[in-house]
Amino acid sequence: MKIAVIGSTHAGTAAVTNMAKMYPEADITVYERNDNVSFLSCGLALYVGGVVEDPQGLFYSSPEKLQELGINMKMQHDVENIDTVAQTIEATNLVTGEKVHDAYDKLVITTGSWPVTPPIEGIELDQVLLAKNYHQANTIIERSKDAEKVTVVGGGYIGVELVEAFEKAGKDVTLIDGADRILNKYLDPEFTDMVEADFRERGITLAMNETVERFEGENGQLKHVVTNEGRYEADLVIMCVGFRPNTDLLKGKVDMLDNGAIKVDEYMQTSDPAIYAAGDCCAVKYNPTGKHAYIPLATNAVRMGTLVARNLVEPTMKNVGTQGTSGLHIYDLNMASTGLTGTSAAMMGVEVESVTIEDTHRPDFMPTAERVQLKVSYDPETRRILGAQVISKADVTQSINTMSVCIQTGMTVDELGFVDFFFQPHFNQPWNFINKAGLQAAQ
Numbered sequence: 001m002k003i004a005v006i007g008s009t010h011a012g013t014a015a016v017t018n019m020a021k022m023y024p025e026a027d028i029t030v031y032e033r034n035d036n037v038s039f040l041s042c043g044l045a046l047y048v049g050g051v052v053e054d055p056q057g058l059f060y061s062s063p064e065k066l067q068e069l070g071i072n073m074k075m076q077h078d079v080e081n082i083d084t085v086a087q088t089i090e091a092t093n094l095v096t097g098e099k100v101h102d103a104y105d106k107l108v109i110t111t112g113s114w115p116v117t118p119p120i121e122g123i124e125l126d127q128v129l130l131a132k133n134y135h136q137a138n139t140i141i142e143r144s145k146d147a148e149k150v151t152v153v154g155g156g157y158i159g160v161e162l163v164e165a166f167e168k169a170g171k172d173v174t175l176i177d178g179a180d181r182i183l184n185k186y187l188d189p190e191f192t193d194m195v196e197a198d199f200r201e202r203g204i205t206l207a208m209n210e211t212v213e214r215f216e217g218e219n220g221q222l223k224h225v226v227t228n229e230g231r232y233e234a235d236l237v238i239m240c241v242g243f244r245p246n247t248d249l250l251k252g253k254v255d256m257l258d259n260g261a262i263k264v265d266e267y268m269q270t271s272d273p274a275i276y277a278a279g280d281c282c283a284v285k286y287n288p289t290g291k292h293a294y295i296p297l298a299t300n301a302v303r304m305g306t307l308v309a310r311n312l313v314e315p316t317m318k319n320v321g322t323q324g325t326s327g328l329h330i331y332d333l334n335m336a337s338t339g340l341t342g343t344s345a346a347m348m349g350v351e352v353e354s355v356t357i358e359d360t361h362r363p364d365f366m367p368t369a370e371r372v373q374l375k376v377s378y379d380p381e382t383r384r385i386l387g388a389q390v391i392s393k394a395d396v397t398q399s400i401n402t403m404s405v406c407i408q409t410g411m412t413v414d415e416l417g418f419v420d421f422f423f424q425p426h427f428n429q430p431w432n433f434i435n436k437a438g439l440q441a442a443q
Contacts, residue, residue: 001026003312004089004104006079006249008037010298011279012110013061014305020069022309029072029102031079031091037061039134042298045158047137048144049165055134060302074100082107084253084272106274106312109250109262110305113243113280113296122215127222128237131158140238147236148172151225153212154240155182157328160195162238164330167202174205174232176225181208186326188341188375190356191391198331207232243296245281257283261294267315268308276312278304285321287408288339288386289348295324323387325404327397336400339387339407340377352377352386355413355441359433361394363425370394376403376413376437383412383441399434413441 003019005012008030019028038060046052063073074091077100081090087107091100115130117123127143130136140162144150150166152159155177166173175182181192182199196206210227215237217223225232245261255263255271261283268276279301286293300322310317327336345352354377360369370393377387388403390396406416416438423430431439 001313002103002105003028003108004102004106005030005108005110006082006089007109007111007246007279007281008032008034008061008063008066008073009110009112009279009301010038010040010060011112011281011301011305011308012108013038013066014302015108015110015278015308016066016071017061017069018306018309019312020066020071023313024070027072028070029074030066031074031077031089032063033076033078033094034133034135035076036134037063037066039137040298041132041158044131044137045161045165048140048162049168051165055137058134079249082249082253084250084275087274104274106276108308108312109247109270109275109277109281110279110301110308111246111249111281112301114246115239116242116244117239118212118241120212120214122217122222123239125215125217125222126220127217127235128215128239131162131238131240132243143236144169144171149174149232149234150236150238151176151232151234152238152240153177153225154242155179155208156185156240156242157183157326159238159240160330161328162240163199163204167204172203174207174225174234175199176207176210176212176227176232178211179208182206183328184343186328186337186341187335187389187391188343190375191335191373191389194391195330195333195335198333202331205232243280245294245296247281250275257292257294259294261292263292264304264319266318267311268304268319269311269315276308278308285319287321287323289350293324295322297322297324297326299325320408323404323407325400327400329395332393333391334393334395334397335389335391336397337387337389338400338404339385341387341389342375342377345377345386350386351380353380353441354378355437357433357437357440359429359436361392361396361433362428363430366425372396372433374399374433374437376416376441378413378441383414385411385413385416396433402434413438417442 076094280296283292325338372392421432
């Protein structure tokens with residue numbers, strides 16, 4: 001069996017690592033346009049901020065480790081065409097210019113995603129940077145050394161993490177987003193309000209509900225970021241406005257969502273039976289709605305890549321779907337979410353009710369006890385849990401993994417009140433705050 005894999009992302013690396021063990025007789029070739037594999041972009045801000053000093057720990061694997069498994073690694077090779085009828089691919093060696101032609105029995109697409117780059121005047125200036133891969137992270141570190149005024153465009157996870165990193169480095173930081181608040185895809189206003197208040201207290205400028213219209217420069221040097229509402233001095237800009245799937249190679253050849261994310265079945269197979277796909281280039285089954293959604297997360301990617309390997313010869317293990325579970329640590333605050341928020345439910349036209357609990361994470365008789373806020377959303381008819389969010393100075397984020405399991409298994413909010421949890425004063429209360437949410441909803 002000849003297997004071609006395009007992209008050694010998290011999904012691609014997970015797929016080939018498992019395939020090499022499961023199919024030792026297979027001929028596996030990986031085509032990767034970069035000179036490294038599977039950089040953890042979720043650690044980019046930690047690297048930029050100096051929290052992670054050795055970036056090698058941010059790589060899921062290396063070309064050498066994969067070659068030791070018997071995998072043929074074609075690094076710095078750009079695949080330019082896929083003939084799905086003849087089952088062949090064409091690539092170019094980016095170092096030598098040599099053209100490479102190959103055939104496959106099975107093709108695995110793990111091409112990942114790429115930062116969205118809006119057509120903004122001046123975006124080509126050298127001081128306007130993207131934040132995704134290892135080389136971009138190094139460029140950010142180098143360019144930020146002499147920068148005094150840094151603007152981050154986009155208030156998602158990577159954007160707010162970079163804001164923290166730059167503020168801690170003593171920079172004058174501005175955060176611009178077209179939405180009315182930061183982290184709006186992950187948390188409801190009562191949660192993001194806490195983070196925004198913290199940002200403002202630290203002197204960070206928040207420009208919400210503003211759209212960047214142009215970047216102004218003089219003699220090739222960035223000077224200002226101009227929005228529909230204001231003009232901000234800047235000598236460095238980091239664009240963090242989201243990601244799009246890298247799927248141009250298969251446009252019109254397999255089924256996709258409108259944004260280009262590849263649709264796969266529960267066995268990771270595309271509409272072409274010889275082609276499998278995983279990771280940020282794919283849509284996933286979003287369990288709270290039961291529909292396809294685009295949720296680019298490293299956790300989804302490694303699970304999907306592993307499933308590709310398990311199902312490549314015959315369908316044996318189904319993808320159970322995802323809740324889009326994620327977490328974030330910003331300054332002193334720990335937050336996490338899973339499933340639908342009130343905001344996302346309204347955008348999707350899903351009716352939800354919710355219950356919010358404010359408690360301390362452990363008994364007041366302990367030397368310290370931090371406030372916890374938990375919000376649980378559920379279907380008002382079936383009472384099935386559809387989402388949860390938590391925030392605290394204490395690290396109670398693992399509670400959201402519990403809530404993710406509740407959503408995945410179809411638990412009702414009423415059942416939540418009497419789920420069995422341990423009690424130990426160092427960690428929690430006799431009535432866990434998760435239980436209390438269920439009890440309050442049942443009243």
